[in-house]
Amino acid sequence: MKLYIYEHCPFCARARMIFGLKHIPVKLEVFLSDDNKSPESMIGEKMVPILQKDDGSYMPESLDIVDYVDNNYGDSPILIGPKSAKIAEIIKNIQQYDYKLECPRYIKLGLAEFATQSAIDSFVASKAQKMGSFDECLAQTSSLVLAVSKLLEQLDPLIVSPQACNGQLSLDDICLFPVLRNLTCVKDLSFPPKTLAYVTAMAKLSQVDLFFDRAI
Structure with a gap:
Protein backbone atom coordinates (compact mmCIF):
# COMPACT_ATOMS: atom_id res chain seq x y z
CA MET A 1 0.00 0.00 0.00
CA TYR A 73 -5.03 -5.68 8.74
CA GLY A 74 -3.33 -7.34 11.69
CA ASP A 75 -4.82 -9.88 14.05
CA SER A 76 -7.59 -7.64 15.41
CA PRO A 77 -8.56 -3.98 15.81
CA ILE A 78 -6.49 -2.02 18.33
CA LEU A 79 -8.52 1.20 18.66
CA ILE A 80 -10.98 -0.22 21.15
CA GLY A 81 -10.46 2.02 24.18
CA PRO A 82 -12.85 4.60 25.61
CA LYS A 83 -13.19 8.16 24.37
CA SER A 84 -13.10 11.29 26.50
CA ALA A 85 -15.40 14.25 25.90
CA LYS A 86 -12.99 16.43 27.89
CA ILE A 87 -10.06 15.55 25.62
CA ALA A 88 -12.19 16.16 22.53
CA GLU A 89 -13.09 19.62 23.86
CA ILE A 90 -9.46 20.50 24.57
CA ILE A 91 -8.46 19.42 21.05
CA LYS A 92 -11.17 21.67 19.64
CA ASN A 93 -9.98 24.59 21.74
CA ILE A 94 -6.32 24.13 20.80
CA GLN A 95 -7.32 24.22 17.14
CA GLN A 96 -8.46 27.82 17.61
CA TYR A 97 -4.80 28.82 17.96
CA ASP A 98 -2.48 26.18 16.56
CA TYR A 99 -2.56 27.00 12.84
CA LYS A 100 -1.39 30.57 13.46
CA LEU A 101 1.52 29.18 15.46
CA GLU A 102 2.42 26.37 13.09
CA CYS A 103 1.80 27.45 9.50
CA PRO A 104 4.49 30.17 9.42
CA ARG A 105 6.93 27.62 10.83
CA TYR A 106 6.09 24.68 8.54
CA ILE A 107 7.76 26.34 5.56
CA LYS A 108 11.02 26.63 7.52
CA LEU A 109 11.28 23.00 8.65
CA GLY A 110 12.69 21.48 5.46
CA LEU A 111 9.58 19.41 4.74
CA ALA A 112 9.27 17.62 1.41
CA GLU A 113 6.00 19.31 0.42
CA PHE A 114 7.82 22.66 0.47
CA ALA A 115 10.83 21.58 -1.61
CA THR A 116 10.21 24.27 -4.25
CA GLN A 117 9.63 28.00 -3.95
CA SER A 118 6.40 27.71 -5.90
CA ALA A 119 5.10 25.19 -3.36
CA ILE A 120 5.98 27.56 -0.52
CA ASP A 121 4.40 30.54 -2.29
CA SER A 122 1.20 28.61 -2.95
CA PHE A 123 0.92 27.56 0.69
CA VAL A 124 1.61 31.04 2.03
CA ALA A 125 -0.95 32.63 -0.29
CA SER A 126 -3.61 30.06 0.59
CA LYS A 127 -3.17 30.31 4.36
CA ALA A 128 -2.80 34.11 4.42
CA GLN A 129 -6.34 34.43 3.08
CA LYS A 130 -7.63 32.66 6.19
CA MET A 131 -5.33 33.83 8.98
CA GLY A 132 -3.55 36.97 7.83
CA SER A 133 0.08 37.34 6.88
CA PHE A 134 2.63 34.94 8.35
CA ASP A 135 4.55 37.90 9.79
CA GLU A 136 1.42 38.95 11.67
CA CYS A 137 0.97 35.43 12.98
CA LEU A 138 4.58 35.23 14.15
CA ALA A 139 4.16 38.54 15.93
CA GLN A 140 1.35 36.93 17.96
CA THR A 141 3.56 34.05 19.13
CA SER A 142 3.64 35.06 22.80
CA SER A 143 -0.12 35.40 23.18
CA LEU A 144 -0.80 32.24 21.18
CA VAL A 145 1.72 30.23 23.20
CA LEU A 146 0.12 31.47 26.41
CA ALA A 147 -3.35 30.39 25.24
CA VAL A 148 -2.15 26.94 24.14
CA SER A 149 -0.10 26.47 27.31
CA LYS A 150 -3.21 26.97 29.45
CA LEU A 151 -5.01 24.29 27.43
CA LEU A 152 -2.07 21.88 27.74
CA GLU A 153 -2.20 22.35 31.51
CA GLN A 154 -5.85 21.31 31.39
CA LEU A 155 -4.96 18.29 29.25
CA ASP A 156 -2.06 17.05 31.36
CA PRO A 157 -4.02 15.49 34.27
CA LEU A 158 -6.37 13.77 31.82
CA ILE A 159 -3.62 11.66 30.26
CA VAL A 160 -3.77 8.20 31.82
CA SER A 161 -0.75 6.61 30.14
CA PRO A 162 2.09 7.60 27.80
CA GLN A 163 1.04 4.70 25.56
CA ALA A 164 -2.66 5.64 25.34
CA CYS A 165 -4.22 8.88 26.52
CA ASN A 166 -7.24 7.12 28.05
CA GLY A 167 -5.36 4.00 29.16
CA GLN A 168 -6.18 1.93 26.07
CA LEU A 169 -5.61 2.92 22.44
CA SER A 170 -8.62 4.68 20.98
CA LEU A 171 -9.66 7.21 18.37
CA ASP A 172 -8.75 9.88 20.92
CA ASP A 173 -5.09 8.96 20.39
CA ILE A 174 -5.53 9.22 16.63
CA CYS A 175 -7.00 12.71 17.04
CA LEU A 176 -4.88 14.01 19.94
CA PHE A 177 -1.35 12.99 19.02
CA PRO A 178 -1.25 14.76 15.62
CA VAL A 179 -2.36 18.04 17.24
CA LEU A 180 0.33 17.76 19.91
CA ARG A 181 2.93 16.56 17.42
CA ASN A 182 2.54 19.62 15.24
CA LEU A 183 2.92 21.92 18.25
CA THR A 184 6.44 20.52 18.69
CA CYS A 185 7.55 22.87 15.89
CA VAL A 186 7.01 25.85 18.23
CA LYS A 187 10.25 26.45 20.12
CA ASP A 188 8.72 28.75 22.73
CA LEU A 189 6.08 26.23 23.79
CA SER A 190 6.76 23.94 26.76
CA PHE A 191 4.83 20.72 27.29
CA PRO A 192 3.69 19.67 30.79
CA PRO A 193 5.33 16.42 32.01
CA LYS A 194 2.58 13.89 31.29
CA THR A 195 1.83 15.48 27.92
CA LEU A 196 5.51 15.45 26.99
CA ALA A 197 5.84 11.80 28.00
CA TYR A 198 2.76 10.98 25.95
CA VAL A 199 3.80 12.76 22.76
CA THR A 200 7.30 11.26 22.98
CA ALA A 201 6.07 7.71 23.56
CA MET A 202 3.35 7.93 20.92
CA ALA A 203 5.83 9.18 18.33
CA LYS A 204 7.90 6.04 18.87
CA LEU A 205 4.89 3.71 18.90
CA SER A 206 3.32 5.20 15.79
CA GLN A 207 6.59 5.88 13.95
CA VAL A 208 5.53 9.47 13.26
CA ASP A 209 8.39 11.91 13.81
CA LEU A 210 8.28 15.01 16.00
CA PHE A 211 9.66 18.47 15.22
CA PHE A 212 11.49 19.26 18.46
CA ASP A 213 14.90 19.04 16.79
CA ARG A 214 14.04 21.77 14.27
CA ALA A 215 11.55 23.86 16.24
CA ILE A 216 11.42 27.58 15.48
Whole structure:
Protein backbone atom coordinates (compact mmCIF):
# COMPACT_ATOMS: atom_id res chain seq x y z
CA MET A 1 0.00 0.00 0.00
CA LYS A 2 0.97 3.62 -0.52
CA LEU A 3 -0.05 6.61 1.56
CA TYR A 4 0.10 10.02 -0.10
CA ILE A 5 0.65 12.79 2.41
CA TYR A 6 2.02 16.16 3.44
CA GLU A 7 4.52 15.79 6.26
CA HIS A 8 3.00 18.71 8.21
CA CYS A 9 -0.63 17.64 7.85
CA PRO A 10 -2.26 16.43 11.11
CA PHE A 11 -4.83 14.44 9.15
CA CYS A 12 -2.01 12.65 7.36
CA ALA A 13 -0.41 11.94 10.73
CA ARG A 14 -3.65 10.24 11.78
CA ALA A 15 -3.41 7.86 8.84
CA ARG A 16 0.31 7.28 9.37
CA MET A 17 -0.29 6.38 13.01
CA ILE A 18 -2.42 3.31 12.39
CA PHE A 19 0.26 1.76 10.19
CA GLY A 20 2.94 2.37 12.80
CA LEU A 21 0.83 1.21 15.73
CA LYS A 22 -0.08 -2.03 13.92
CA HIS A 23 3.38 -2.56 12.40
CA ILE A 24 1.94 -2.67 8.90
CA PRO A 25 4.28 -1.63 6.08
CA VAL A 26 3.22 1.29 3.92
CA LYS A 27 5.14 3.39 1.43
CA LEU A 28 4.87 7.12 2.04
CA GLU A 29 4.72 9.50 -0.92
CA VAL A 30 4.74 13.26 -0.36
CA PHE A 31 2.95 15.62 -2.74
CA LEU A 32 4.36 19.08 -3.33
CA SER A 33 2.07 21.63 -1.72
CA ASP A 34 1.15 23.15 -5.09
CA ASP A 35 0.60 19.82 -6.87
CA ASN A 36 -3.11 19.81 -7.57
CA LYS A 37 -3.08 17.43 -10.50
CA SER A 38 -1.87 14.30 -8.69
CA PRO A 39 -4.56 14.14 -5.99
CA GLU A 40 -7.24 15.28 -8.42
CA SER A 41 -6.33 12.42 -10.75
CA MET A 42 -6.79 9.97 -7.87
CA ILE A 43 -9.89 11.20 -6.02
CA GLY A 44 -11.19 14.17 -8.03
CA GLU A 45 -10.03 16.90 -5.65
CA LYS A 46 -6.97 18.21 -3.85
CA MET A 47 -6.99 16.41 -0.52
CA VAL A 48 -4.64 14.37 1.65
CA PRO A 49 -4.13 11.78 2.95
CA ILE A 50 -4.91 9.36 0.14
CA LEU A 51 -4.42 5.62 0.58
CA GLN A 52 -3.70 3.52 -2.46
CA LYS A 53 -4.92 0.06 -1.53
CA ASP A 54 -3.37 -3.21 -2.61
CA ASP A 55 -5.94 -3.47 -5.40
CA GLY A 56 -4.86 -0.09 -6.80
CA SER A 57 -7.98 1.83 -5.74
CA TYR A 58 -7.76 5.07 -3.78
CA MET A 59 -9.32 6.02 -0.45
CA PRO A 60 -9.37 9.57 1.00
CA GLU A 61 -10.38 10.81 4.47
CA SER A 62 -8.05 10.16 7.39
CA LEU A 63 -10.49 8.45 9.75
CA ASP A 64 -11.85 6.25 6.97
CA ILE A 65 -8.28 5.13 6.28
CA VAL A 66 -7.68 4.49 9.97
CA ASP A 67 -10.86 2.44 10.24
CA TYR A 68 -10.08 0.47 7.08
CA VAL A 69 -6.56 -0.46 8.17
CA ASP A 70 -7.50 -1.19 11.78
CA ASN A 71 -10.32 -3.52 10.80
CA ASN A 72 -8.70 -5.25 7.82
CA TYR A 73 -5.03 -5.68 8.74
CA GLY A 74 -3.33 -7.34 11.69
CA ASP A 75 -4.82 -9.88 14.05
CA SER A 76 -7.59 -7.64 15.41
CA PRO A 77 -8.56 -3.98 15.81
CA ILE A 78 -6.49 -2.02 18.33
CA LEU A 79 -8.52 1.20 18.66
CA ILE A 80 -10.98 -0.22 21.15
CA GLY A 81 -10.46 2.02 24.18
CA PRO A 82 -12.85 4.60 25.61
CA LYS A 83 -13.19 8.16 24.37
CA SER A 84 -13.10 11.29 26.50
CA ALA A 85 -15.40 14.25 25.90
CA LYS A 86 -12.99 16.43 27.89
CA ILE A 87 -10.06 15.55 25.62
CA ALA A 88 -12.19 16.16 22.53
CA GLU A 89 -13.09 19.62 23.86
CA ILE A 90 -9.46 20.50 24.57
CA ILE A 91 -8.46 19.42 21.05
CA LYS A 92 -11.17 21.67 19.64
CA ASN A 93 -9.98 24.59 21.74
CA ILE A 94 -6.32 24.13 20.80
CA GLN A 95 -7.32 24.22 17.14
CA GLN A 96 -8.46 27.82 17.61
CA TYR A 97 -4.80 28.82 17.96
CA ASP A 98 -2.48 26.18 16.56
CA TYR A 99 -2.56 27.00 12.84
CA LYS A 100 -1.39 30.57 13.46
CA LEU A 101 1.52 29.18 15.46
CA GLU A 102 2.42 26.37 13.09
CA CYS A 103 1.80 27.45 9.50
CA PRO A 104 4.49 30.17 9.42
CA ARG A 105 6.93 27.62 10.83
CA TYR A 106 6.09 24.68 8.54
CA ILE A 107 7.76 26.34 5.56
CA LYS A 108 11.02 26.63 7.52
CA LEU A 109 11.28 23.00 8.65
CA GLY A 110 12.69 21.48 5.46
CA LEU A 111 9.58 19.41 4.74
CA ALA A 112 9.27 17.62 1.41
CA GLU A 113 6.00 19.31 0.42
CA PHE A 114 7.82 22.66 0.47
CA ALA A 115 10.83 21.58 -1.61
CA THR A 116 10.21 24.27 -4.25
CA GLN A 117 9.63 28.00 -3.95
CA SER A 118 6.40 27.71 -5.90
CA ALA A 119 5.10 25.19 -3.36
CA ILE A 120 5.98 27.56 -0.52
CA ASP A 121 4.40 30.54 -2.29
CA SER A 122 1.20 28.61 -2.95
CA PHE A 123 0.92 27.56 0.69
CA VAL A 124 1.61 31.04 2.03
CA ALA A 125 -0.95 32.63 -0.29
CA SER A 126 -3.61 30.06 0.59
CA LYS A 127 -3.17 30.31 4.36
CA ALA A 128 -2.80 34.11 4.42
CA GLN A 129 -6.34 34.43 3.08
CA LYS A 130 -7.63 32.66 6.19
CA MET A 131 -5.33 33.83 8.98
CA GLY A 132 -3.55 36.97 7.83
CA SER A 133 0.08 37.34 6.88
CA PHE A 134 2.63 34.94 8.35
CA ASP A 135 4.55 37.90 9.79
CA GLU A 136 1.42 38.95 11.67
CA CYS A 137 0.97 35.43 12.98
CA LEU A 138 4.58 35.23 14.15
CA ALA A 139 4.16 38.54 15.93
CA GLN A 140 1.35 36.93 17.96
CA THR A 141 3.56 34.05 19.13
CA SER A 142 3.64 35.06 22.80
CA SER A 143 -0.12 35.40 23.18
CA LEU A 144 -0.80 32.24 21.18
CA VAL A 145 1.72 30.23 23.20
CA LEU A 146 0.12 31.47 26.41
CA ALA A 147 -3.35 30.39 25.24
CA VAL A 148 -2.15 26.94 24.14
CA SER A 149 -0.10 26.47 27.31
CA LYS A 150 -3.21 26.97 29.45
CA LEU A 151 -5.01 24.29 27.43
CA LEU A 152 -2.07 21.88 27.74
CA GLU A 153 -2.20 22.35 31.51
CA GLN A 154 -5.85 21.31 31.39
CA LEU A 155 -4.96 18.29 29.25
CA ASP A 156 -2.06 17.05 31.36
CA PRO A 157 -4.02 15.49 34.27
CA LEU A 158 -6.37 13.77 31.82
CA ILE A 159 -3.62 11.66 30.26
CA VAL A 160 -3.77 8.20 31.82
CA SER A 161 -0.75 6.61 30.14
CA PRO A 162 2.09 7.60 27.80
CA GLN A 163 1.04 4.70 25.56
CA ALA A 164 -2.66 5.64 25.34
CA CYS A 165 -4.22 8.88 26.52
CA ASN A 166 -7.24 7.12 28.05
CA GLY A 167 -5.36 4.00 29.16
CA GLN A 168 -6.18 1.93 26.07
CA LEU A 169 -5.61 2.92 22.44
CA SER A 170 -8.62 4.68 20.98
CA LEU A 171 -9.66 7.21 18.37
CA ASP A 172 -8.75 9.88 20.92
CA ASP A 173 -5.09 8.96 20.39
CA ILE A 174 -5.53 9.22 16.63
CA CYS A 175 -7.00 12.71 17.04
CA LEU A 176 -4.88 14.01 19.94
CA PHE A 177 -1.35 12.99 19.02
CA PRO A 178 -1.25 14.76 15.62
CA VAL A 179 -2.36 18.04 17.24
CA LEU A 180 0.33 17.76 19.91
CA ARG A 181 2.93 16.56 17.42
CA ASN A 182 2.54 19.62 15.24
CA LEU A 183 2.92 21.92 18.25
CA THR A 184 6.44 20.52 18.69
CA CYS A 185 7.55 22.87 15.89
CA VAL A 186 7.01 25.85 18.23
CA LYS A 187 10.25 26.45 20.12
CA ASP A 188 8.72 28.75 22.73
CA LEU A 189 6.08 26.23 23.79
CA SER A 190 6.76 23.94 26.76
CA PHE A 191 4.83 20.72 27.29
CA PRO A 192 3.69 19.67 30.79
CA PRO A 193 5.33 16.42 32.01
CA LYS A 194 2.58 13.89 31.29
CA THR A 195 1.83 15.48 27.92
CA LEU A 196 5.51 15.45 26.99
CA ALA A 197 5.84 11.80 28.00
CA TYR A 198 2.76 10.98 25.95
CA VAL A 199 3.80 12.76 22.76
CA THR A 200 7.30 11.26 22.98
CA ALA A 201 6.07 7.71 23.56
CA MET A 202 3.35 7.93 20.92
CA ALA A 203 5.83 9.18 18.33
CA LYS A 204 7.90 6.04 18.87
CA LEU A 205 4.89 3.71 18.90
CA SER A 206 3.32 5.20 15.79
CA GLN A 207 6.59 5.88 13.95
CA VAL A 208 5.53 9.47 13.26
CA ASP A 209 8.39 11.91 13.81
CA LEU A 210 8.28 15.01 16.00
CA PHE A 211 9.66 18.47 15.22
CA PHE A 212 11.49 19.26 18.46
CA ASP A 213 14.90 19.04 16.79
CA ARG A 214 14.04 21.77 14.27
CA ALA A 215 11.55 23.86 16.24
CA ILE A 216 11.42 27.58 15.48
